[in-house]
Amino acid sequence: MMTMVLKGLSALGFIAVSAMFLIWLERKVSAWIQNRLGPMMTGFQGTLQPIADTIKLLLKEDIVPKGVDFLSWWLAPFFVTVPVVMAFLVIPFSSKWIVLDLNVGVLYICSVTSLCVLGIFMAGWGSNNKYSLLGGMRSAAQIISYEVPLLLSVLLVVMQAGTLSMQGIIHAQAHGWFILKPQLALAFLIYFISATAEVNRVPFDIPEAESELVAGYHTEYSGMKFAMFFVAEYTNMFIISAIAATLFLGGWQGPWLPGVVWFLIKAYGLIFVLMWMRWTLPRVRMDQMMSFAWKVLTPIALLNLLVGGWFMLK
Amino acid sequence: MGELFTVNMGPQHPSTHGVLYLELVMDGEIVLSCKPHLGYLHRSIEKIAENRTYTQFIPFTDRLDYLASMNNNLGYCLAVEKLLNIAVPPRAQYLRVIMAELNRVISHLVAIGTFAQDLGAYATPLFYAFRDREKIVELFDEICGGRLTYNYIRIGGLSGDVPAGTEQVIKDFIKYERKQLVEYNELLTYNVIFLARSKKIGILTQETAINYSVTGPMLRASGVKWDIRKEEPYLVYDKFDFDIPTGTAGDAWDRFKLKLDEIEQSLRIIEQAIGAIPEGNPVSKVNRVFRGSGETYMRTENPKGELGFYLVADGGLMPYRCKIRSPSFSNLGALPELVKGLNISDAVCVLGSLDIVMGEIDR
Amino acid sequence: MQNSEILTQIKNKFPDLFVEEQSNAVVIPKTALLGIVYFLKNEMGFTNCHCVTAVDRKDKMEVVYHLYSFSNHFMLTLKVMVTLDDLALESVTPLWRSADWLEREVFDLFGIKFLNHPDLRRIMNPDEWTDYPLRKDFKGRILFQDRRRKGLKDK
């Protein structure tokens, strides 16, 4: 019991540190891509910038806008943050470092992360702001429709590994990562695209859509509540990258270095790709995004599942 | 049809390019009607003009289209010169052409960057555009001491000759910018998301464009081969060889692509002008106090469209009336027609493709 | 078509207008405005209403139209005199959509009413304001000249 608590607490600590690092990394990556310097004043190369940001957000007044639906407005940040923390339960950092190796790990993580949409929709509805409402509506439609290709691509991995346990999937990749198999490489691509949509990153950042909806569902939030959305967004990013690393890139397996280092390298490498995409691509339109999900990704994922399954049967 | 609701877009909104306020009536995400409200940046520049001497008004023209101050200076000075029949030294004429075209390039660069920003390409194209723009801004800083409000062109000439070495800087920039244009094409123009977002959005037909008195890149994107620099050449534009790029569909993508093409044409003009620039003193010896009478209408090709100055003089030191026909004002007039029935994302895209500057709309 | 030809054609059709010497502008009576603009647009090819503005001549207002013909490459300056006791004029917005905002601007700055305009509101200044800033008798807060006089009074 004690070890469980300790593990849980260390996961929480990791969330905070990881989110801070990711915020710094995002700023720096954007700066590098745009030939800028990025944050420089706090610490070496601005490494302490997220701490300064946190202090600023903590000290900010918690503004309650007039006419909000108080309960849903107040609860929304928690509904966004809690599933993200819950997902850490089954993320395998190394062969030993996992809070709880559930035998339905993949199912658990997929169901828990899709709870986020509830919080986002509550934020959009409760804010009593038209921009927020549009953002929340878009988010609900987007996350639910991208769940389909995402699960279809994960399903192929589960079929290949023969288990739902995260550690079991990693062990199944002992003799070659899943991404090296052609049908699973396509599944990885589908997973990655739909996961990008799942966490509202560019080119699918439609719920936030700065140039259209100001800030989308979190327009009306300030101070710590905004910080919770922020942390949830970046931790979500880490989670989808961690899942991708586990399911397709062999998890913590790798030569020479300890497992946890390999795992973090893979996860943060994928996060870098996400950031790189964010600072390059324009945003797609709502209807285009939906038609992309239903007319391109889902058929390909289904076909991929069929073909992959046929190969496995042979 | 669901419940209609009104969204007040602006005056503080990330993509309304300044302080434009659009009142959008929407059904879900579809814009049913759009009503622009202007005047948040109104300074009554036309009244100011009536209280200033002809020379004193030049700094105020900088504040019209603040992304293309040189062109505004030029338009105003040409109008006064036409009114008062003042001759301009040949070197000044060539330098004016070079400055106007350089300013056109950087104005279009900002337009490209902000349009990409409106389509959701987070800041990167904008920063690339500003990085390239910076080279010219630095050059202008060296030539006239200002980075945004240049106040360089004077009635009858320029405020001073360009410093030594300017020619080389411009030549280097042309080489650099040509390379950069390829990069913009790779990053934006033919990107699949960019194409999907801007193709067939906000189509402006030829007849509508002319009826709305839309000018500049917007008119040309609709397929009208029209450029004041060719049709009624002022300065020494008739000595240069350049094309008028035109679009075919008149959609947002055409307007974007046209700006890239126009940058290329401007670079061509600059290249020729640098080769043919005569020696001499560009600073004219004319007095700074003028008295004129009569009236004149002078229009020049600004980056955003045709900038017209209608000057009425009554023999006094100051213009009796100075009407500024600003291109963005007329171009924005077509917006309600263009965004009707579009998605809100597309409405933002159309607004970005109009390339407006509130400084000259509100005046 | 030559410029003079266009002017003669207009003159043949509407004999009661005259051409102002100094500015080469066609001055027309207020009542003939609609007839002449319909003629200009439909028969002379002036498809573009480039600019609409007004000039306060103290004893009267002068509304100036700059019309352009893309086919003839000709800019026509049309002037209509409006007397101070009846500051109203027919709107040309049904012909040229571009006149919509330009007429609103003239209304805003000079107070000249445009009849049959679809949406005649002030375009830049606040709706509840009653002054018209570009009229010559308008007195704002501190105008530039007052400031200048103050600066020079030690001389």
Added chain:
Amino acid sequence: MLFIYIKRIFVGFYSILKGLKVTFKNIFKKPVTLHYPVVKQPMKERFRGMVDLYPEKCVICYQCIRICPTAALDLGHKVLEDNKTKNITKFTFNAELCCFCGLCEEICPTDAIFLNKMYEVSYFDHKDLLSIDLMSNQKYKHVDGGVS
């Protein structure tokens, strides 16, 4: 039909990869911005900063006052007893009105009035900004990097 559909997907992916290539190349380029408050860019030769004056050069011709488009300058003088020499009583500059156009510098016959290189000008009191005494040699002393 299916072929076109697949081809469109591939072309789309290729164009996205091309865009990613452009941004990736830029990661390794040198930053074009400066670490501003620490590293400062030298101002250009003709940069137009705050209005400044060499009081001894001024001949009280009032040309700068007349050309100023915003009436930002204020000059007063008195004639001494000998009826020849003039003395400046006040020469103030209103930084709030000034539009930094440089017309005064251009018209000055003795180059007495000029625009210096200062661009970081801030005051604790708004009133100080409204009448900066150009005759004083302390006028821009408190400003970081202020000359004269």
